[in-house]
Amino acid sequence: MKIVEMRVTPIAIADPPLLNVAGLHAPYALRNVIELVSEDGIVGAAEAHGGERLRSALEEAKADVIGRSAWDLARLAEVIEQRFTAAPREALRVSGAIEVAALDLVGKAIGVPVAELLGGRVRDEVPFSAYLFYKLAGGGGEGDDQREDRYGEALDPAGMVRQAQAFIADYGFESIKLKGGVFPPDQEIAAIRALHEALGPGTPLRIDPNGGWTTETSIRVGRDLNGILEYLEDPTNTMAGMSATRGALLADGNAMPLATNMVVTAFDHIHEAVLTDAVQVILADHHYWGGLRAITQLGRLAQTHGIGLSMHSNSHLGLSLLAMVHVAAATPHLTYASDTHYPWQDASDEIIEGGRVPIVDGKIAVPTCPGLGANLDQDALARGRERYDRCPYRERDDRTPMRERVDPNWEFKLARW
């Protein structure tokens, strides 16, 4: 199953003004879409992070991909690692994206869903969590391309409860995550308490300040929200700080798990995390761990150490979502509903035929059709490319919109509180 062509298409997708520790989401999020074409004309596709740097790396990797069998993925990962020795994380983003597209291609060629190629599904639907954000009023996009805003402003506990209720009404989510690190911790604690009161104790809640707190604050919040949070995600941004937070909470008899996609983002972070008990839940992300098989391996690793597993997300479309669904289906040890930004994206930006992937009762059905279970809509892809070409930025940058729309003197700072 020889690959004879590889296409990389940068696209921009409308993104609402969502606040986080790094600032404010710009009106467009960027993605790169990879297509692999086999000698018999079958196309496999995948989504990767956006931006010119990754795009250029993907273009460079074409030399390693063209002429290779779509099955020959472990060696491809090695070759790409060697090509980008100075940037091993970049190499994983490149080989991971190509792996997903290759698995989609192989699955389509032999008539088998990607979950089966990964070892077979253990579940037929995959639970996702609502992903709440502090948010300015207004939808994504700008100028003539400004989008409708379904969810409105959310800058206080009442606004966050409204957002949660709207998400639950629209998608049936049964777990709720709040992206924090935006306001002083007491305001965010108040939002979590308001969600807890409004939604009831049966709804698992999480907060993720993206390392916005000191260890001291992390411990304080962990104590304050004991019994309310399902897990506390990346309260602080160092392995030592996470370990110290864990130790202090455990000393209180508070076993609240600490989750991360910041201090453990690659296999070589795990050994220290295990030795120091810094992390009790890993948020996997095939986009930077090296692809879907890497996530099934991470699942086994987490299970081996009694570490929980969930999935991390960035702004993304249906191809990334389907890849997450297939790998979740093939990973027995997925212990939590996964994150997804998907509801924040606009249906009109979707690039797969048939439109958006449905989320019903907070879950997505694992496709039973070949590959990832979707084909690229080339017209929609071309529109995404046009948006990209019109878009003034070439890498994600949350600081500039934050300065333009919220505070001209705003500075990025981890452990701000």
Place this chain on the structure above:
Amino acid sequence: MKIVEMRVTPIAIADPPLLNVAGLHAPYALRNVIELVSEDGIVGAAEAHGGERLRSALEEAKADVIGRSAWDLARLAEVIEQRFTAAPREALRVSGAIEVAALDLVGKAIGVPVAELLGGRVRDEVPFSAYLFYKLAGGGGEGDDQREDRYGEALDPAGMVRQAQAFIADYGFESIKLKGGVFPPDQEIAAIRALHEALGPGTPLRIDPNGGWTTETSIRVGRDLNGILEYLEDPTNTMAGMSATRGALLADGNAMPLATNMVVTAFDHIHEAVLTDAVQVILADHHYWGGLRAITQLGRLAQTHGIGLSMHSNSHLGLSLLAMVHVAAATPHLTYASDTHYPWQDASDEIIEGGRVPIVDGKIAVPTCPGLGANLDQDALARGRERYDRCPYRERDDRTPMRERVDPNWEFKLARW
């Protein structure tokens, strides 16, 4: 790719009188051969451990296999785990064997080698180690079925050097493992020193007394053979003993790795091994770790913790050997030449068409043809079955032949020295 039939055939294969900590190999080793037949008549096959207990478990598992897609392996493993909740290790032997046969079946059906199904090969040939044994004179089998003995008696250092030289002449092995735990440690140290002298410092040597030593003896041998052994395998039989041995050697500045297939034999042993630094090399065995995908996951796990990886073996034929070769090809982090008993088996017992898998320069070429790369020879399989039916024993038992041929009062004892 629905499985419509599953056949389990117990066979016996001639085995020479090899000594080990558990006694003496009987004249025949037992194996179970699994065949899965798809609705379109394609057959996938695998070898499993022998004996009636596993045979009966495999027979029982047919109810979970028949009617299932050969891709549906993760769920099958779960179902089998549930069927054998009282015997989780047995469950892994059953699901692992069926997984290998299913991958052979799938590979044959779609024209792809098993290594590709596991993620793709990173090597085209797989290195194996010579597996030396203290040995009585004579070949395997008995009565009219007594086989020729290529290697003769080996009960002292000179005999062991002769055996090593014969193995190297026949197969080109570049690494040498001595199965110890048979004689007092000083005799086995002398054998290792004789091998070191005869073969030169360029030949990696290992000794495996199968937990035959106390911690004190393990430390003593580790000190004595520092700089001579590539690794020391299972000197003692507890996690604490291994950890203490490691600690004592490290305190000397002696970083000789300790290897195991006794204290870490399942994923749930790894956490403690990591925390206590008890093990620096894991000898993987798909027959009891749960199949080939489990070994690729174990490879990632070992790599993550800086633990080396090799492969363990029991008396086996070509199907098991080919399964080892495919998974080794697809496991980047295979850091040592693997064990194999294969040279001890008799060519006339091989059950794959075309006869024995060649070992050249100590390596086996990774097949590029579909599945495992071999078809069962049904006549040879039937002869193996006839030997099994004539054979008086139904489980492996090294004690009885030890008492009959060596010492009527012999008792099994771990940490004998």
